Amino acid sequence: MEGECKVQLDSSVETEAGRETTQNVKLSSKLSTALLVIALCLSATAAAVLVFHRHAKEPGPEEDTFVLHHALRQISNVRAAIHLEGKHNSARTDSVEWKNQVDQSHYQGELKLDDNEIVIPHNGLYFVYSQASFKVNCSFGAEDDHDAASRPLVHLSYTVKRWSKSYGNDDAKRSYQTILHSIRTVCQKIRSSDLDEQGKWYSAIYMGAVFDLKREDRLKTVMEKKNLLEVEDEPGKTFFGVFAL
Template sequence: MAVSENTAEVVGLEERSVFVAGQKSSSGLRLQLSAAVLLVALLGIGCTGLLVWYCTRGPDVTTQLGRTEVPTNKVTAERTYSSSTMASVIIREKAAVHLEVEGFSKDDELMWRDSGGDAFAQGGLRLVNNAIVIPESGLYFLYSQAVFGVTCSYDAYVSQKILRYSDSFDAPRTLMFSSKSVCQDTNRQNGEVKVFEPIYLGGVFQLKEGDRLETTFYWTLDVQTDSGKTFFGAFAV
C-alpha cells in the first residue's frame, strides 16, 4: 500500500508539472503574438505617415535620367517663365536702322544721323562713316527715299542709288537705282517753276557681315532735307 501511495503522489506531481509547463508555453506564445501584432501595427502607421507626407509635401518631379528636379510652385514658375521670355525678347531685338538727313558735307555730300527725330539704330545695325554697317550675314530689307526740289528753267533729271561695299569684291556694287526727268516742256514754258519729285527704292538682299551700304544722289543739292521727305534704312528679315 505504501508503494501505491507513493506511486500516486509521483503521478500527481507529474500531472501538475505538465499543467504548469503548458501554462508557461501558452503564455509565451501569447506574448510573442502580441509583440508581432504591435510590430505590424507600428509598421503600418509608419508607412501610412510616409505616404501622406509624400502626397502632400513631397517633390512634384523626382529623378529623370539620374537627375533630381528641384520642386517649384506655380507662381515661381510663371515668374521665371516671364523673366526668361523678356530676356529672350531683349536678346533677340530685331536689327533695324532708320536714318534722317543731318546736313551736307564740305563736298556737298548728304550726311546721315541715326538719332534724334524719328532716326534710330538697334540690334547691331549702326551708322559708321556715313554708311550702314551689317552686323551679321542674312537677309535684309533696304529702303531709301529722296525728295528733289528742282527749278525747271532747263531740262533736268534726278537719280538715286544704293551701293554695297564688301570685302568679297573690290569695287562697290549697285543694289538699286532709279532716275526720272522732272522738268517737262510745259513747266519750262511757264518760266522757272519749282517741281518736287520723290524717288523711292526698296528691296530684299542677301548681305554679309561687315558689308557697308551707302546712297548717292543726283543732284544732291536739290535733295529736300525736311523730316519725312528724305531717309535711308534697313532691317533684318
C-alpha cells in the same frame, strides 16, 4: 454517467471555441497594428517627398543663371533695324548726311551708322530701302538763251551701293557695287521771270528690295552733286533704312 459525459463534452467544445476566438482576436489585433504601421510609414514618406519638392522649387543660383541666360537670348533675338533721316551738308558732295536719333530715326539689333554708311552686323536676309525727295527748279530766266527745241530735260538720279568682302574686297580697297538705282525725268526747263517762286517741281524717288548680306557689309547712298541742293530734308521726306527678315 451519460449526462456527465455530455456535460464534459460540451464544456470541452466551448473551451476549444473560446481558444479559437481568442486566437482570432489576437491575429486580428496584430493585423490591425501592422496596417497602422504601414499607413504611418506611407504618411511619413509622402510628407518627406512634399518637403523635398517644396525646397526644390525654390530658385537657386543655377536657376537664376538659367533665367538670366534666357533673358539675354530674348534680347539678342531682337530683330535688327535702322532708320535714318537725311540732311543736306555742304561738306558732302556725293550724298546727304544721314542722321540717327533725330525725328523718327532709330536703330536696334547691332545695325549701326558709321562714316555715313550702314554696317551689317550678321549674315542674313535684309530689306534695304531709301527715299530721296526733291524740290526741283524747272525754270530759266529771260536772260538765258533757250528756245523750245533746246530746252533741257531735268533728271534725278539716286543710287544705293554695297561694299562687301564677298566681292573680294579688303578694307583698304573700297570698291562698291550698285544694288539699287533709279533715274527719273522730272520736267523740261520753262521760261520764268521769277526763279524763286515759279517753276518748282516736287518729286521723290523710292527704292527697296531684299538682299542676302554678309557680316561687315557696308551700304551707302550716292546722289549727283547738282541735285543735293534740291533735296528736301524735312522729317519723313528723305530717309535710308535696313531691317533684318
